[in-house]
Amino acid sequence: MTPRPRLGPKPVRRRGLRGRVRRCRRPPGPRLGTRAAVAKSERNGCATVSASLHSFPKAFPREGRAVLRQPTRALILDQQPVWLDALERVLGQLDIEVAAKLEDPAAALDVLVRERMSLFMLALEHADGSEEAEYVRAARAASKDTVVLVCSSRRDPIRISRVLEAGAAAYILKTLSEEDVRCAIRQAFERTIYLFTPPRRRPTEPRPEQTLTERELEILDLVAAGRSNSEVARMLWVSEATVKLHLSHIYGKLGVANRTAAAAWAHAHGVATASADLLPALRAPRVVGAPS
Missing domain, CATH: 3.40.50.2300 (Response regulator)
Structure with missing residues (x-):
């Protein structure tokens, strides 16, 4: 009898564990990882290309010599x-x-x-x-x-x-x-590392009483004590026009409209003190020869 022709690829002779030769058939088609497999996959328009493990490192950049992308x-x-x-x-x-x-x-x-x-x-x-x-x-x-x-x-x-x-x-x-x-x-x-930068604190705005000068605080203290402009001018040895000018500055810094609101603000914020009652005695002119 004429032997029938074998179908499929030629069997591969492999040696088993005990030294005996066993025959196994290789799956049809090119092996994975070969150039023929890659070329065939590209011709067929496959989305994924089978490749051996030794071909993966070629897709990553080499370490040790990282250059810039643009000529510099x-x-x-x-x-x-x-x-x-x-x-x-x-x-x-x-x-x-x-x-x-x-x-x-x-x-x-x-x-x-x-x-x-x-x-x-x-x-x-x-x-x-x-x-x-x-x-x-x-x-x-x-x-x-x-x-x-x-x-x-x-x-x-x-x-x-x-x-x-x-x-x-x-x-x-x-x-x-x-x-x-x-x-x-x-x-x-080429920025690839981003570090956390703490936000800058906004400078705290000074309180209204911190914007007042020493003379303005003194006039506000007297106004809060119920003194009139003429009395304040006589106590501080200044003209009444100067007192009015200082009061206009005080109203603008405190955001009030009149002396009543300024006096209320001074009492509410603890600016008014008891030292205003001592000013008449301190500011009063001394008469030569008068008993102290």
Whole structure:
């Protein structure tokens, strides 16, 4: 008899546990993870492509050398040449082209005006906080699209706040490692880390009695004690017109319309004191030769 032809793929010879050869049939179609399977899936328009495990790491970026997405040109200003070379090396690791390395602040501003720079890293160790902040403002005015980063070895909080308020994107300490400096540069261009910033407290408005001057408090105290304008003027040795002027200021600060409302406000807020009764004796003119 003629043997019947076998249907399907050719059986694969595999060795079992006891050394005997056993035959098994391979499933029809190409194996998963091969190039043929991927190509066939793409031709058929499949949404999911079967791939082997060793192909997944290729979809993720390589670690250790994270570069910026857009081409960047940088300008470096530092009055210490050693730091110029160090910053150039760090920027080179991010594939950032260093267009110029300068030690003169005025020349750096001229370069910002003439050429278009994406990044400006500066360090002014010999300047105080106010001078450094003014230079940052000048750099931002010379090139509004340039990201300004300040490098310094000083940790003065007032200096840091002045520089950041002037327009610097970051304040980098020179004691950081190269990896931290690279991370700060990347965050200046592509923000991926967001830190919580506590909201600033609004300054509390002063109470109305805190806005009154010492003379106005004295006049309000006498008015609350029931003294007239002429009596207040005689007690304080001022003219009656001066008393009226002070009262108009008091009405405006307290938000009242007349002396009655001002006296009621003084009693309600504890501004009226008993010292007003002593003023006549203190302010009365002394007669020479009269018994004390």
